[in-house]
Amino acid sequence: MAGRTRGGDFPRCPACGTPVHKELVGLRAALNVTADLTPLTPAEQAAVREPNRLIWCLRTNSLGHRRLTWMEPWHPPDCTRGDHVTEHRCPPAEPTTLF
Ligand SMILES: [Zn+2]
Ligand SMILES: [Zn+2]
Numbered sequence: 001m002a003g004r005t006r007g008g009d010f011p012r013c014p015a016c017g018t019p020v021h022k023e024l025v026g027l028r029a030a031l032n033v034t035a036d037l038t039p040l041t042p043a044e045q046a047a048v049r050e051p052n053r054l055i056w057c058l059r060t061n062s063l064g065h066r067r068l069t070w071m072e073p074w075h076p077p078d079c080t081r082g083d084h085v086t087e088h089r090c091p092p093a094e095p096t097t098l099f
Contacts, residue, residue, distance in 0.1 A: 010037065019037055033068055037085060
């Protein structure tokens, strides 16, 4: 452990170092979610949406805890209660590392 993380720091993706939000979301089955912290516009959400890639409403409660909120089957299009984020995927590797 190199240095303590300050309150409010985020876990990071071990592969690419991007700050992410990790949460075990319990619905019908517990889902281990690693979400990006970058809010997506509706157009970006449509662009990244895939059958196996969910969009989440990431809300911060009064205690400052972030919670992922399920957006299916419907979510208000004008929701302002949270950031709409998607599952983290590591960005493509730098071109110089390919081949
Ligand atoms: Zn929302
Ligand atoms: Zn990553």
